[in-house]
Amino acid sequence: MTDLLTNLNEQQRQAVEHTEGPLLILAGAGSGKTRVITHRIAYLIEKKHINPGNILAFTFTNKAAAEMKQRIINLVDEKAGDIWIGTFHATCVRILRRDIEKIGYDRNFLIFDTDDQLTLVKECIRDLGVNESNFPPRLVLHEIGRAKDELVEPSAFIKQHESDYRMSKIGGIYAEYQKRLKQNNALDFDDIIMLTLRLFVDFPPVLSYYQRKFMYIHVDEYQDTNTAQYHLISLLAGGYRNLCVVGDDDQSIYSFRGANIRNILDFEKEFPDCRVIKLEQNYRSTKTILNAANAVIQNNAGRKSKMLWTHNDEGSRLYVHQAENEHDEAAIVANIIKTLKRKGEFDFKDVAVLYRTNAQSRVIEDIFRQEGIPYKILAGTSFYQRREIKDVISYLRLINNPESNVDLKRIINVPKRGIGAATIEKIETLAEKNDASMYNVILHAESYGELSKAAGKIKDFVKLIESFRERKGCMDISTLMKAVITETGIIDELEAQGTVEAKNRIENIKELVSLGMEFDARYREEMPEDADALEEFLAGISLVSDQDSIDEENSVLLMTIHSAKGLEFPLVFLVGMEEGIFPSYRSALDETELEEERRLCYVAITRAKDRLYITWSKYRTLYGKTDYNPPSRFIKEIPVELTQGIFDDFIANKPRSGIETKQDMFGGAVLFRGGKPITLNDLKKPAAGSYKVGDRVRHKKFGDGVIVSVSKDEDDYKLEINFDLYGMKRLLAGYANLQILK
Secondary structure, three states: OOOHHHHHOOOHHHHHHOOOOOEEEEEOOOOOOOHHHHHHHHHHOOOOOOOHHHEEEEEEEHHHHHHHHHHHHHHHHHHHHHHEEHHHHHHHHHHHHHHHHHHHOOOOOOOHHHHHHHHHHHHHHHHOOOOOOOOOOOHHHHHHHHHOOOOOOOHHHHHHHOOOOOHHHHHHHHHHHHHHHHHEEEEEEHHHHHHHHHHHHHHHHHHHHHHHHOEEEOOHHHHHHHHHHHHHHHHOOOOOOOOOEHHHHOOOOHHHHHHOHHHHHHHHOOOOEEEEEEEEEEEOHHHHHHHHHHHHHOOOOOOOOOOEEEEEEEEOOEEEEOOOOOOHHHHHHHHHHHHHHOOOOOOHHHHEEEEOOHHHHHHHHHHHHHHHEEEEEEEHHHHHHHHHHHHHHHHHHHHHHOHHHHEEEEHOOOOOOOHHHHHHHHHHHOOOOOOOOHHHHHHHHHOHHHHHHHHHHHHHHHHHHHHHHHHHHHHOOHHHEEEHHOOOOOOHHHHHHHOHHHHHHHHHHHHHHHHHHHHHHHHHHHHOOOOOOOHHHHEEEEHOOHHHHOOOOOOOEEEEEHHHHHOOOOEEEOOOOOOOOEEEEEHHHHHHHHHHHHHHHHHOOOEEEEEEEEEEEHHHHHOEEEEEEEOOOHHHOOOOEEEOOOOOOOOOOOOOOEEEEEEEOOOEEEEEEEEEEEEEEHHHHOOOOOOOOOOOEEOOOOEEEEEEEEEOOEEEEEEEEEEEOEHHHHEEEHHHOOOOOO
């Protein structure tokens, strides 16, 4: 038992030992929250002698769940394997597999991913005679998802919006969409939680079973929970009330996904008897980085008071720089990365470049390719969206659940077997007419005159699928996959094409088989005896998240700040720090949105362990428009003494005589000398007349050149310099850090 508590600080130890009743752990960035959760669960098992099967823990990614479970096993051995640790969706799928028949679904239900949902929504829009240009499928699906997050059923949605023509139309599509999901015996992501709640409410004995089973419940990243997840947690914790939620309101950045920051801010109102423990000691970043993060986030009003601190070194001051434009900015980033790599200070995999929007990556990618810097963009589970992968998965899903019209339509003619679009349309019409699935129709194709011409080919397809269905119970997943890709002829068709693209697709399919082999090796032993391997494999694929796909390649990672949540890097570049971009003009007009943008900035800063570079551009072309933006207000909120220039230490390390720091109207730091405000530019700007036409100068990036013109530019001087290697460049004297050559 001593080992479980020895390496914990005082607050962490209190959180581990406080096991009874509701507990709110406010865990700042890098404060070791995962260590607390894992040690707390291990403590329950070892010290409190709680059966692992009576412990539940919710995470937000499959990767986090797997890592957490392994860490607990390392602490208390394999007996921890019975703990329920998983995402909300994976946990609810497990519950639904057991009891979903009570609410009218079959246990072998499918989980539709985004592409499947879009296909189904498009069908609903078409068949309801709605103009798709006026009701874009993605927009409709977004509104449906928002409704489900708030637990609003189609009938209630229609009633809520009966006076709104547009929203009432979406309500009609929502109702048809749910009807067709049910016909396919399918659920979308939002249904998984919504139907679990319906099961609990409509069948109290089911809820009572899980309330008795889960004596201790843990929720990671509680600030990211939505309304549906909140109600699920509240219901499950209604028995023993031993609910431990861990989160950081300062890192609540997913309101666009339905996350409700009030869940964590109001936890003490729902549980007045709860214990609150703050984890404020950071183990990740330097003191300087933490001081900058604290200075920024303290400008938010809607937060719980806390202050990150660390025993780590002071570290380098934050490097800040204004680039001329987005190309100059990207070139600066590339140059620094190459220089540090050459010096051996950092490797490529140590570096992350963070930006507010995906569109900002294009120029950075271009420069990186030119400079030979390996990079990887963290942007979605693209592997599973590739056509050839979707085809194989659709075969597996149809084998698992023949009622899935979406999957049948996708692969009935893949590879081409002479069952064309006209025949598929006839099958679909017959299915609708007879209130049956399309597979039920093709099972009896010979009975329908409309299908007589294609009956033989349809029969061969049915025979193939039925053969797989008969064998699936005695095959592991990888073997079943191999049978599908060989016996269907998918590989043969690709090999016959002989193109580079076809070869790449074959490699992708082979990688999918590798995934099946990993599943067979890692998960079969962990399944309950009555588990269906194919169902579990398909559910796992459906629930894969962005961060589950990160690997250990030696590449710089490019990503939005949202994608960086939960990650950490020795070296971070935060680019595009301009008003209008971060924060956006729209969020700057709304205090609630502005506070979330500030939380996003806080997340970005706290991703850095050792060094942080912040850049902004004097002007930027984005979305086909060029704008001149001032630096972000978030930069102003960072105390000046915590920063330095990228190319020169424009703030001296020695104390600055006569200089004092005060707060400006934004709550940021402003320097004063003799009662008059001074700026960063004033601290590093050359004296008037330092540069003149004809001077030969040296620039750290562009090398040697000759000044051809000097002109006043507001409170600085604009220089035109003809560089020997780079040609004509326009630079601001205050930022150029030029050396005058004699």
